[in-house]
Amino acid sequence: EDQKEDLGQEVSKKRPRETPNYFVSIPITDDQILDRIEDVQELIFTKEPDLLRALLPVQTMHLTIIVAHLGTEEEVKKAVLALKQSKTKVEAILHGKDLNMTFHGIGQFNNQVIYVKMSEEDQKTLSRIAEAVEQSFNEMNLDILGSKDFKPHLTFLKLSKAPRLKRRGFRKICSDLYKEYEDSYFGTEVFSQIDLCAMRKKKQESGYYYCECSINVGCSSTEESKEQ
Numbered sequence: 208e209d210q211k212e213d214l215g216q217e218v219s220k221k222r223p224r225e226t227p228n229y230f231v232s233i234p235i236t237d238d239q240i241l242d243r244i245e246d247v248q249e250l251i252f253t254k255e256p257d258l259l260r261a262l263l264p265v266q267t268m269h270l271t272i273i274v275a276h277l278g279t280e281e282e283v284k285k286a287v288l289a290l291k292q293s294k295t296k297v298e299a300i301l302h303g304k305d306l307n308m309t310f311h312g313i314g315q316f317n318n319q320v321i322y323v324k325m326s327e328e329d330q331k332t333l334s335r336i337a338e339a340v341e342q343s344f345n346e347m348n349l350d351i352l353g354s355k356d357f358k359p360h361l362t363f364l365k366l367s368k369a370p371r372l373k374r375r376g377f378r379k380i381c382s383d384l385y386k387e388y389e390d391s392y393f394g395t396e397v398f399s400q401i402d403l404c405a406m407r408k409k410k411q412e413s414g415y416y417y418c419e420c421s422i423n424v425g426c427s428s429t430e431e432s433k434e435q
Contacts, residue, residue, distance in 0.1 A: 225276035225350060228406050229283070231290065231340060232269035233308075233333075234415065235361060239394035240310055241265040244323065244363045247313070251364065251384045257377065258384075260369035263362060266414030270308075270325075270359045272337045272401070273344060275351040282349060287420040289343040290403050294422045296339035297401070305425055306332055310361060310393035318379035319367065322360040323393050333359050333398075340401065399425045 248262045277283045309326040337357045344351050400423055404416035
């Protein structure tokens with residue numbers, strides 16, 4: 208962990224690392240996936256009610272591509288522009304085909320973050336997309352933490368979300384709590400949108416994060432832009 212930090216410092220000698228306040232993400236809206244996640248969350252809650260506060264609302268489900276610190280309105284505008292400019296790069300990678308993102312099985316980081324895994328095959332294309340978006344942000348010279356070890360995952364439970372639990376001795380989430388779903392198929396989301404979201408602004412009525420900007424990508428994007 209420390210080494211990673213040091214590397215980060217190396218790269219950004221220009222300015223000290225600020226706390227991230229924005230992120231670029233792909234929203235997950237497929238009902239089957241969200242219902243399945245709710246089922247797992249319910250199961251965990253039934254077995255361990257204390258973990259309720261550590262569950263993430265399914266309305267906020269997303270895959271994070273970049274985390275950023277945008278300190279001024281000017282930087283937010285630049286980020287909006289960077290996202291819009293990444294559209295052509297992303298569509299070049301897609302070659303006019305739909306990218307189906309398949310979610311299967313449950314994984315964890317240090318038994319403190321629990322997430323739904325994405326199929327290896329789809330991850331490869333998504334990594335290229337993440338790099339393309341990151342490149343657009345770097346061209347704008349924005350302060351980002353990019354996708355060196357980009358590992359698309361759908362987090363639905365995070366111990367850090369409930370700091371009180373830690374004080375009460377909750378250090379790890381036991382895999383017994385979700386083993387029934389450990390190798391389940393969750394569903395498939397068609398990749399169609401990338402958002403620039405604010406972490407600290409009030410969420411939308413739908414429960415999803417406040418979006419500064421969204422771009423539609425993929426086959427259906429022309430239809431969708433009209434609707435919007």
